[in-house]
Amino acid sequence: MKTQNIVMLVIALLAGFAAVYLAQNYINQEITQHKTKIDEQYKPIKVVVAKRSLQRGEILNSSLLAVRQVPSAFVHGDAIRPGELDTILGHRLIYSLNKGESMLSTHVAYSKGDTFSNLIDDGKRAISFPVDVLSSMTGMMAPGDLLDLLVTLKDGDTEKTFPMLTGVLVMATGTEIDEIFVSQVKAKKYQTITLHVTPEEAAMITHANNEGDITVLLRSRSDDKKLTMSAVTKNTLLGRKNKQLKTGPKGPHIIRAGKK
Numbered sequence: 001m002k003t004q005n006i007v008m009l010v011i012a013l014l015a016g017f018a019a020v021y022l023a024q025n026y027i028n029q030e031i032t033q034h035k036t037k038i039d040e041q042y043k044p045i046k047v048v049v050a051k052r053s054l055q056r057g058e059i060l061n062s063s064l065l066a067v068r069q070v071p072s073a074f075v076h077g078d079a080i081r082p083g084e085l086d087t088i089l090g091h092r093l094i095y096s097l098n099k100g101e102s103m104l105s106t107h108v109a110y111s112k113g114d115t116f117s118n119l120i121d122d123g124k125r126a127i128s129f130p131v132d133v134l135s136s137m138t139g140m141m142a143p144g145d146l147l148d149l150l151v152t153l154k155d156g157d158t159e160k161t162f163p164m165l166t167g168v169l170v171m172a173t174g175t176e177i178d179e180i181f182v183s184q185v186k187a188k189k190y191q192t193i194t195l196h197v198t199p200e201e202a203a204m205i206t207h208a209n210n211e212g213d214i215t216v217l218l219r220s221r222s223d224d225k226k227l228t229m230s231a232v233t234k235n236t237l238l239g240r241k242n243k244q245l246k247t248g249p250k251g252p253h254i255i256r257a258g259k260k
Contacts, residue, residue, distance in 0.1 A: 044069035048080040048088075050097040053221060055144040057119040057171055058093045065103065078104040094118065119171065120196065126171055127202040128194040129209050131216065141193065145170045146219050148227045149205070153212035161215075162231035164208055167224065169196040 051066040058064065067082050080088060080103045092109040120126050149165040172194035197205065208214055235241065
């Protein structure tokens with residue numbers, strides 16, 4: 001009887017050890033599978049990203065783009081890989097991108113000869129108006145730049161200069177709609193610039209161009225602050241106080257481009 005009990009005890013112990021072993025083996029397999037799955041999701045993949053903030057309408061070239069490693073779980077299916085870089089060079093960007101943002105195939109115009117009208121947002125218009133050497137920054141302005149527009153008008157016997165629009169996107173300079181780099185600029189001259197504005201802003205530019213003089217101020221592409229300044233007259237230059245503007249007690253109405 002004792003021998004039978006011992007045998008049963010041994011069998012029970014062996015069964016217990018087997019159960020522990022099998023359970024441990026199952027757990028280890030599950031952990032390994034989950035770890036492999038997680039490792040696969042976060043495996044770094046090289047994708048093409050914007051080296052700096054890019055404006056809609058810019059022509060893509062290698063100096064505007066960079067290659068970064070991104071966890072595979074966060075890589076979009078349309079992301080451009082380094083091996084596909086040549087397929088987008090020379091094409092026009094149809095959506096603006098922030099610095100470091102992945103370049104997608106849907107961000108790029110299908111053909112290099114994509115029409116200019118496709119670069120205009122719904123509700124916006126492209127307007128061209130003449131500029132002289134002074135107001136065109138002596139050819140240093142480039143498509144993709146942002147501008148502030150000042151207007152000089154005669155108010156009675158007094159000429160006043162004040163801000164009209166701020167943060168306006170340059171779509172073209174003359175017939176040039178490609179990206180121009182400062183290091184490559186050779187003082188290009190042009191007689192017109194084309195801006196991306198609302199119909200209301202286009203009317204303001206047209207009227208100001210007919211009634212007075214427009215001067216453009218080139219601003220940093222990273223500067224999103226609204227231009228705020230008082231009207232300037234001859235009295236301002238002479239250090240005298242200006243009389244109250246006739247445009248109202250709050251002064252001239254400044255519009256940020258694209259916003260009412």
